[in-house]
Amino acid sequence: MSVSTGSEIRLRKLTPNCGVEVLGVDLNHLSNSEMEAVRQAYVDHGVIFFRDQKLTPEEHIAFARRWGDIDINKFFPANQQYPEIAEVRKEKTQKTNIGGGWHTDHSYDQEPAMGSILLARELPLEGGDTLFANMYAAYDALSDGLKKTLDGMCAVHSNAAAFGAGGYYKNSDQAGGFKGESLVGEAVHPVVVMHPLSGRKALYVNPAFTVCFEGWTMEESQPLLQHLYKHAARPEFTCRFQWRDGSIAFWDNRATWHYAANDYHGERRLLHRITIGGEALN
Numbered sequence: 001m002s003v004s005t006g007s008e009i010r011l012r013k014l015t016p017n018c019g020v021e022v023l024g025v026d027l028n029h030l031s032n033s034e035m036e037a038v039r040q041a042y043v044d045h046g047v048i049f050f051r052d053q054k055l056t057p058e059e060h061i062a063f064a065r066r067w068g069d070i071d072i073n074k075f076f077p078a079n080q081q082y083p084e085i086a087e088v089r090k091e092k093t094q095k096t097n098i099g100g101g102w103h104t105d106h107s108y109d110q111e112p113a114m115g116s117i118l119l120a121r122e123l124p125l126e127g128g129d130t131l132f133a134n135m136y137a138a139y140d141a142l143s144d145g146l147k148k149t150l151d152g153m154c155a156v157h158s159n160a161a162a163f164g165a166g167g168y169y170k171n172s173d174q175a176g177g178f179k180g181e182s183l184v185g186e187a188v189h190p191v192v193v194m195h196p197l198s199g200r201k202a203l204y205v206n207p208a209f210t211v212c213f214e215g216w217t218m219e220e221s222q223p224l225l226q227h228l229y230k231h232a233a234r235p236e237f238t239c240r241f242q243w244r245d246g247s248i249a250f251w252d253n254r255a256t257w258h259y260a261a262n263d264y265h266g267e268r269r270l271l272h273r274i275t276i277g278g279e280a281l282n
């Protein structure tokens, strides 16, 4: 079922709790009222999808700039001509993909990125879907007791295990493309954030970058973190996006997780990602 937004734009949910396709829109010719409808869909749903778009790299950058400043990733392989564009690439010969586990981008920054706009450039014949999980829904479904405990807590997020010299990518067949291993660092954020756009509470820990609760050891933190990860990845909070030529996914890093499925060995997959700057979280 699709829902009218008051303009020509319609929204079609992927699942009850996660993700909408925005229909009837050409991102190269967005009027102000359409932009407002798209913005509202993004705020309400945390991840929105578009089909059949024809954006050049310049148009991709121009669309991203309508949302804020571009946050260039320190670690990712960048497009040679357009440094604003990170290349999420897996060659036919590679086994490791980028983003192949639940995470949210840039949670290791003190001002985590607002969102990421990912656009398909080259796709495998089948596979290579991206899964998303809604962290509003995950938070809402926690017990009142656990919500009360988590509401006052903070957690430490680090990128060393992913991007550091001894980290995951540097020890994989993606190593050649990654850079900046000396730039690793960490940040502290509330475990439950008040989302700056929606004003709603969202769970803000993730398996890739959260290392411990502030003031707790890693060993003490693990059982509760693992409980939260298992809870947040429950199928009823997730959706699965199947890419086609011209598809775009645009997610809010403060409200969702994502996971790139790695089920297309022997085929090439290339997506262009632009990440938009955010703000400190409360």
Ligand code: SIN
Residues within 6 Å of the ligand: 088, 098, 099, 100, 116, 118, 129, 130, 258, 259, 260, 261, 271, 273
């Ligand atoms: C990412 O984690 O940003 C990449 C997601 C994907 O390739 O589907």
